[in-house]
Amino acid sequence: MNSPMNDSQNLKYPIGDFTYGQSFSAGETEQHIKAINQMPFKLTELVGKWGDDRLDTPYRPEGWTIRQLVHHIADSHINAYVRTKLALTETNPTITPYEEGEWAKLPDSTLDIAPSLVILRNLHHRWVTVLESLTDTDLNxxxxxxxxxxxxxxxxxxxxYAWHGEHHYQHAYRLAERNGWLEKNV
Known part of the structure; x- marks a missing residue:
């Protein structure tokens, strides 16, 4: 039986936390790029037709709503795309961090999710185009x-970012599963 702490951790990190400092093979990197490529389509298929009642439901107690989550993914992946391009065009640039929790409180986090889903689809198309072209030297x-x-x-x-996309997708998917929304995904 799960303890309340385990339940809380499972709700917060449904696929586990990302482990930093690992090495990745060419094949693993190829799979990660494929995951990045597919994420906007999976997310749109899951939440794209949800109404406000579902979108304004937090995925866990004291967590973001699904609406905030979708906008967060767009914000985060925009930053990741820019950081990727900086790494490819400068020598070990210092990137600018941002306060994701504060961004999730800004007025655009209350908008319909359609603009962020469109951003993700188009952003990931551009990002994956860059990622698929990288040489071993570029990947270093x-x-x-x-x-x-x-x-x-x-x-x-x-x-x-392959992990990040799946991590947040699973937040929405498992909320839908818990609430019986998967059978009637409208």
Missing amino acids: RTYFHPGSQRTFGLREVIAM
Whole structure:
């Protein structure tokens, strides 16, 4: 039987936390790029027709609503795309962190999710076009994150954002599963 702490952790990290500092093979990176490519379509299929009642439901106690979650994914992946391009065009640039919790409180987080779903579809098309063209040398390029005081290589960044997309997709999917929304996904 799960303890309340385990339940809370499972709601917060439905696929587990991302493990930093790993190495990734060419095949794993290829799979991560495919996951990044498919994420906007999976997310749109799941939540694209949900009404306000579902979109304004938090995925866990004290968590974001699904609406905020969708807008957060767009915000996060816009930053990831820009950081990828910076790493490819500068030598270990220092990126700018952002306060995702504060961004989720801004007025655009209350909008309909359609603009963010469109952003994700188009952004991921551009991002994956760049990612699929990377050579081994390119994949070794890095950026420095001053918030975590770490240098990130692009292989790890690609893995992290494949994880990030699935992590948040599972927040919405498991909420739908718990509430019986999967059978009647309208």
